[in-house]
Amino acid sequence: MTRDDGTLQRTRRRFLLETAALAGATGIVLPLAVEQSSATPASMHAAIRNVVGEAPLKKGKVKIDVPALIENGNAVPLTVSCESPMTQDDHVKAIHVFTEKNPQPNVIGAGFGPRAGRASFSTRIRLADTQKVVAVAQMSDGSFWSDEVEVVVTLAACLEGS
Amino acid sequence: MARALINAPAKAKRGEVIEIKTLISHVMETGFRPDSTGKPVPRDIITEFTCKYNGEEIFRAELFPAIAANPFLTFFTVAGESGTLSFEWTGDNGFTAAESVNITVE
Amino acid sequence: MTRAAAAVFMLAALGAAAAAADIPFSERKSGYDFMARETRAMQDDDSANPATLWVLDGETLWQRKEGSAGKSCADCHGDAGTSMKGVAARYPAFNAVRGRPVDLEQRINMCRTQQQRATPLAFESKELLALTAYIGEQSRGMPIDIADDARIRPFLEAGRAMFIERQGQLNLACAQCHDDNWGQKLAGAAIPQGHPTGYPLYRLEWQTLGSLQRRLRNCLFGMRAVSYPYGASELVDLELYLMWRARGMPVETPAVRP
Numbered sequence: 001m002t003r004d005d006g007t008l009q010r011t012r013r014r015f016l017l018e019t020a021a022l023a024g025a026t027g028i029v030l031p032l033a034v035e036q037s038s039a040t041p042a043s044m045h046a047a048i049r050n051v052v053g054e055a056p057l058k059k060g061k062v063k064i065d066v067p068a069l070i071e072n073g074n075a076v077p078l079t080v081s082c083e084s085p086m087t088q089d090d091h092v093k094a095i096h097v098f099t100e101k102n103p104q105p106n107v108i109g110a111g112f113g114p115r116a117g118r119a120s121f122s123t124r125i126r127l128a129d130t131q132k133v134v135a136v137a138q139m140s141d142g143s144f145w146s147d148e149v150e151v152v153v154t155l156a157a158c159l160e161g162s
Numbered sequence: 163m164a165r166a167l168i169n170a171p172a173k174a175k176r177g178e179v180i181e182i183k184t185l186i187s188h189v190m191e192t193g194f195r196p197d198s199t200g201k202p203v204p205r206d207i208i209t210e211f212t213c214k215y216n217g218e219e220i221f222r223a224e225l226f227p228a229i230a231a232n233p234f235l236t237f238f239t240v241a242g243e244s245g246t247l248s249f250e251w252t253g254d255n256g257f258t259a260a261e262s263v264n265i266t267v268e
Numbered sequence: 269m270t271r272a273a274a275a276v277f278m279l280a281a282l283g284a285a286a287a288a289a290d291i292p293f294s295e296r297k298s299g300y301d302f303m304a305r306e307t308r309a310m311q312d313d314d315s316a317n318p319a320t321l322w323v324l325d326g327e328t329l330w331q332r333k334e335g336s337a338g339k340s341c342a343d344c345h346g347d348a349g350t351s352m353k354g355v356a357a358r359y360p361a362f363n364a365v366r367g368r369p370v371d372l373e374q375r376i377n378m379c380r381t382q383q384q385r386a387t388p389l390a391f392e393s394k395e396l397l398a399l400t401a402y403i404g405e406q407s408r409g410m411p412i413d414i415a416d417d418a419r420i421r422p423f424l425e426a427g428r429a430m431f432i433e434r435q436g437q438l439n440l441a442c443a444q445c446h447d448d449n450w451g452q453k454l455a456g457a458a459i460p461q462g463h464p465t466g467y468p469l470y471r472l473e474w475q476t477l478g479s480l481q482r483r484l485r486n487c488l489f490g491m492r493a494v495s496y497p498y499g500a501s502e503l504v505d506l507e508l509y510l511m512w513r514a515r516g517m518p519v520e521t522p523a524v525r526p
Contacts, residue, residue, distance in 0.1 A: 067306050071457070071526035072472035075230040077306045102228050103194045109224040110237070116220050117179040117240035123223075124230035126192075154456035165324055169315035187321040189475075231475035232318040 041132075044098050047105035048136060051096050052144045061145040062095065062137035073127040073153040081120035082137040082145070086112075092119035094138040101131040127153050164188055166261045168249060173266045174241035182213065182221075183236040186251055186259060192227035208233055208253035216245035225253075241267045291447055291461055296517060299460040299525055302451075307472070311524040319401060319470040319522030322394075322477045326402025329395060335386025341399070344383060352406040354413070357519050360508040362419045368501065369423050369508050372400055373479060391498035397477045401468050404521030412465065412519060414512040423501075427509025430502060436493025457526065463514035464507065466523020473526065480507050 048057070065079040084092045091114045097107040110121050119137070127133075134148040169183040186208070193205025205227065212222045221237040239247075248262040300308060314320045330341045330348055345351040360369040363378070370378065376399050377388035389396035414420075431442045445454070446462030453459070467480040474482075481503050488495045496502045 067304060069304075071304050071307055074475050075310075075472045077310070099228060103192070104226060104228065106226040107228040108226060111219075111222040111224075112237075113218065113220045115215065115218060115240055115242065116238055118238040120238060121221070121223070122234070122236040124234050126228045126230055165321045167315060167320055167324065183315045185315065185318060185321060187318075232321060234316060234318070 041100050044100050044105040044132075044134065047098055048096075048134065048146075051094075051109075051136060051138070055142065055144050057136065057144045057146050059146055061139075062135050062147045064097075064133060064135045064147045064149045066133060066149055066151055068149075068152060070127060070151060070153045073129070073155075075124040076127050076151065076153075077122065078125050078133070079120065079122040080110075080135045080147075081118070084119045084139070086114055086117055086119060088114045089140070091116075091140045092137055093140055095119065095121070096136045096138075097125070098134045098136070099125075099127065099131055100134075101129045102127065107133075127151055129153055164251070164257070164259045166249070166251070166259055168247075168261055168263050170247055170263050170265065172264070173268065176241055176243075176267050178241045179238050180241055180265075181236060181238055182247065183234070184211075184213075184249060184261075185232065185234050187232055188251075188253070188257070190225075190227065190229055190231045190233065194227065206254045206257075208251050208257060210250075210252045211235060212250050213237070213239075214248045214250075215239055216243065217248075241265065243267050289447060290513075291450070293516070296463065296514070297450075297461055298463055298465045298517060298520065300466070300520060300523065302458040302460045303524075303526060307524055307526055311466075311520070317470065317522065317524055319468075319477055319524065322398045322401040322468070322470075323405050323522060325394070325398035326400070326405075329399050330402060335380065335384035337383065337385040339384050341379070344379075348403065348406055352403045354407050354410050356400075356404040356407040356521060357410045357413045358415065360504055360511065361415065362417055369420055369504055371481070371504050371507050372403065373481075374499065374504070376400065376403070392479060392482055397468050397479065400479065401477060401522045404468065404519065407519040408521055409518050411516045412511055412514050414508070414515050420508065423505045423508055424512055426502075427505035427507070427512075430506050431509055431513075436488070436491040438492050440491045440493075442487065462510065463517055464510045465514055465517050466520035466525070468521065469523040469525055471525050477522065480510075 062080065062082040065081070066076060070076050078097070080095050080097060082092045082095060084090065086092065092112050094109060094111045096109045098105045099107055107125050108123060112119055130152045132148055132150055134146060137145045139145070164187050166184065166186040171180050174180050188208050189206060190208065191203055191206040193202060195203050197203050207227055207229070208225050210222070210224060213220055220239045223235060225233060244265060244267045246262050246264055249260065251257070251259045300311065310316050333340045356372055359372040359375065363370045373391060373396055376396065380386045381388055434441045442462065445459050450459050450461040464480045467483070468477050470477050481498055484503055484506055485495050
């Protein structure tokens with residue numbers, strides 16, 4: 001079992017395993033798990049400022065595509081695209097993705113040349129918990145655009161005692 | 163040597179935007195996970211990926227521990243001329259892997 | 269225990285077993301059918317399915333000369349696309365030498381020790397998973413076809429007994445989840461019918477490829493039941509019963525599951 005946030009996640013999962021097994025056997029509703037410690041919205045904003053600097057961050061142009069409800073946080077399909085003609089004069093230079101509650105806010109930084117043709121990429125990411133995912137696009141004119149989505153991560157019921 | 167898999171069209175029309183899919187075997191150990199004794203397992207991830215088209219960089223990515231094991235990356239390029247798409251992954255503990263495919267542009 | 273109490277106990281025990289009614293053939297579903305669209309898409313596209321990396325490794329291993337005999341799988345079996353077509357769909361299968369059924373992993377290791385004169389590969393080793401995935405893929409789309417063979421019947425019965433008997437600290441039977449409550453949710457995850465149509469498969473929870481035995485050990489752990497070491501006859505009997513229970517369903521190897 002690999003979870004980004006180590007021990008606390010394991011403890012929580014073990015707890016969930018027991019309650020899940022009980023819920024399965026007796027029909028008891030799951031109690032809410034205790035909130036774990038993790039990266040914070042503040043550390044995510046610091047990571048974003050690291051990329052954007054003092055420039056204003058506007059909403060729009062860039063779009064995150066991720067399922068609203070996740071079966072397993074170990075491999076969450078993510079696509080990020082940005083509107084752009086992708087010409088030498090007007091193109092997307094980079095798209096950065098951040099999360100709020102993973103142990104580290106950075107997820108990926110993608111760089112595009114004008115010959116990319118389309119400012120879009122897909123990958124699979126780890127989400128330690130239900131949280132906000134933010135994408136920031138950097139344009140060739142120096143402007144920054146962002147999008148954010150809330151993703152709900154459910155935990156698998158049958159876990160392994162590794 | 164890590165196994166990598168590239169899916170890109172072997173043929174394309176000039177000016178066509180084509181999708182390139184890449185997959186590579188790698189544990190992407192986060193560095194945040196404890197081993198059975200409680201000590202964190204050292205981080206072991208791919209940190210950089212680049213794709214070049216006839217030597218010109220068209221896409222690059224900096225990867226962090228939040229990228230899932232066996233990293234999957236897809237992106238696009240414009241078919242310009244026939245030639246080679248080359249791919250390179252580098253990472254912790256001196257990890258490197260390279261792959262290339264040919265493309266014919268008509 | 270009085271005779272009356274013993275009778276009540278017996279009735280309760282029979283009741284527990286009787287509740288585990290087999291799923292009618294027309295209602296059988298693969299774990300694939302319970303997955304989210306995105307996870308299905310991962311299985312449907314070989315270039316997005318991480319298990320493909322193991323299949324490619326298996327293809328290389330198939331050609332590699334091994335052991336003191338210096339033979340590759342291909343030296344005896346030729347093109348796997350022909351010789352291995354439908355093979356994985358028939359395993360576990362009865363092995364006359366061992367006098368009992370063996371699963372595909374065990375069969376590969378018998379080839380290694382007897383034909384190649386090489387050391388057996390460890391269960392869940394990258395190499396054994398790769399070869400099993402490569403051989404398994406040659407049966408993709410073909411119906412699971414466990415032979416109706418009198419010699420396997422006692423082992424099939426043993427596997428079935430293990431499936432329907434309550435066990436472990438939670439006093440659960442496999443059948444209570446996978447025959448009686450499939451389609452329900454367990455902590456947000458759908459309970460599948462437990463048909464092993466796609467092993468070895470890439471499980472997102474594992475972040476790697478794994479065998480059916482790994483999954484069964486995983487289930488037994490979840491039930492707080494006695495687990496068995498890899499290769500144990502109990503696990504192979506259960507594998508046999510599950511494959512028989514899934515007979516006719518198409519092989520999906522190498523599948524993806526959450």
